[in-house]
Amino acid sequence: MSAPAAPATPSSIDDLPPAIEVRGVRRVYKAKPNPVTALDGVDLDVAPGELFGLLGPNGAGKTTLIKILTTLLLPTDGTARVFGFDVARQTTEIRRIMNIVSGGEQSGYGLLQVREQLWMFSQFYGIPVREGWRRVDELIDAVGLQEQRHQKISSLSTGQRQKLNLARGLMNDPWILFLDEPTLGLDVSAARVVRDLVRGWQAAVPGRTILLTSHYMAEVDELCDRLAIVDHGRILALGTPTELKQRVSAGSIFRLVLDALEGGVEPIAALPGVERAVLAADDATAPDGQTVAVNLQLTDDAVLGSVITALAAQDAHIVALQKSEPTLEDVFVELVGRGFGDAPEGDR
Ligand SMILES: Nc1ncnc2c1ncn2[C@@H]1O[C@H](COP(=O)(O)OP(=O)(O)OP(=O)(O)O)[C@@H](O)[C@H]1O
Ligand SMILES: [Mg+2]
Known part of the structure; x- marks a missing residue:
């Protein structure tokens, strides 16, 4: 300090x-x-x-x-x-x-x-007095604490306090x-x-x-x-x-909602570039059985074209198409075997 x-x-x-x-x-x-x-x-x-x-x-x-x-x-x-x-x-x-x-x-x-506190820090950092005040006011503006400049530190909200910490930093x-x-x-x-x-x-x-x-x-x-x-x-x-x-998803993951899939999912799964094609079990999109949802994993996005052609040949029409992106949480779960919210396996 x-x-x-x-x-x-x-x-x-x-x-x-x-x-x-x-x-x-x-x-x-x-x-x-x-x-x-x-x-x-x-x-x-x-x-x-x-x-x-x-x-x-x-x-x-x-x-x-x-x-x-x-x-x-x-x-x-x-x-x-x-x-x-x-x-x-x-x-x-x-x-x-x-x-x-x-x-x-x-x-x-x-x-x-707020202003006094920051000036005190400027002195801890050895900044000359006049330069110190200039820097304090510049930082108060930068972090958006203008309205709180004369407020006591003890009365700041959590977010305001964090802005002050950042100004100090x-x-x-x-x-x-x-x-x-x-x-x-x-x-x-x-x-x-x-x-x-x-x-x-x-x-x-x-x-x-x-x-x-x-x-x-x-x-x-x-x-x-x-x-x-x-x-x-x-x-x-x-x-x-x-x-x-x-790393977690080689390729692209899509969810397709179709009006029907008379020929079943197998012809789709057999197409080149389709790594996985499964009927979605948790089908919230079709509670009344009017549509069918399929989860697809493709080697890359371009394979989607041949999937759509094959579906058209079966007279299946696409009602909705959604691309899913993996998140860092997926990466973490794959690496560590548990999510952030889960408890660690015991004390170390
Ligand atoms: N002073 C200490 N004495 C003994 N153990 C400590 C001490 N400080 C940290 N540890 C232990 O070292 C490990 C790493 O702690 P650390 O604070 O670096 O984790 P962290 O990744 O910052 O966690 P968090 O996300 O909770 O802040 C923990 O198991 C913690 O209990
Ligand atoms: Mg920590």
């Missing part, structure tokens, strides 16, 4: 070392009755300018990794570097170029007003911003404001990097360039949201 403001970001991101370089990091907490292995051999590379997400259930090790990268915690084994600086030996250098914002964090001193103009569940507990519109802010901040200067954790799959899907799915202290999968979703 007492680190001075970060030096200006270099003009070319080609000059920058990797934003994050983690090699074989393990972290064991000494806990009773048994030690807890929170990170169990993590390797991770994040390039300057990336918005990288860590997605994982409670207790996966996300916050532990962030604490290591922000020099709040040492790894038990392995090495980690942030913009080339070693987390164990170059804490001062790292603190100058990073900041961290956690969802649900307490925002300083309840009796201070941007105060030292970090090269890398760690966001640990930045939209925790926010309503839909407040969460959107926070996401837009984060994205806008990052896009404004090449090389600005964000590492974000979240439980909200849609948020990670929408925001992140790449993500890692983490569970039990390990990275289970890593890639762009599109790459990860492609």
Whole structure:
């Protein structure tokens, strides 16, 4: 917190070392009755300018990794570097170029007003007085707390407090911003404001990097360039949201609703490029038996043409056609064998 403001970001991101370089990091907490292995051999590379997400259930090790990268915690084994600086030996250098914002964090001193509080932080970051006030007002505008500028911190709503936290996190103009569940507990519109802010901040200067954790799959899907799915202290999968979703469904999945299917589903299933064609059992679209629904898995979208031709030959007409996209939740369930809402298998 007492680190001075970060030096200006270099003009070319080609000059920058990797934003994050983690090699074989393990972290064991000494806990009773048994030690807890929170990170169990993590390797991770994040390039300057990336918005990288860590997605994982409670207790996966996300916050532990962030604490290591922000020099709040040492790894038990392995090495980690942030913009080339070693987390164990170059804490001062790292603190100058990073900041961290956690969802649900307490925002300083309840009796201070928003503007006073932010100015105090500007002084912690060593920003000269006049520049500090300028920066405070700029950030209040940026996060949309103009109406609350003279309100006491203790009276802010959850969403307003989170905007204040974000303003604090941007105060030292970090090269890398760690966001640990930045939209925790926010309503839909407040969460959107926070996401837009984060994205806008990052896009404004090449090389600005964000590492974000979240439980909200849609948020990670929408925001992140790449993500890692983490569970039990390990990275289970890593890639762009599109790459990860492609892993669970090879090909395309469609749901067809037809007015009739006299010849049955077998002729469709036998067509080249059709991996699966089954009558939908849960047929909510045809409670009165007037239509028939078929779930199709095709090697790719183009196969749909021959399916439609074959149906026409059977005199079956399409009432509705819906393409289903896999979600990150499908990826997670396939990898971990349980959904986010399910309880983990016992304490570790
Ligand atoms: N100080 C500590 N002492 C002992 N165990 C700890 C400590 N901090 C974390 N752990 C354990 O380490 C594991 C990883 O915790 P961590 O907070 O990194 O998970 P997380 O992925 O951030 O979870 P969440 O989504 O709930 O925030 C958990 O099993 C947790 O109980
Ligand atoms: Mg956490």
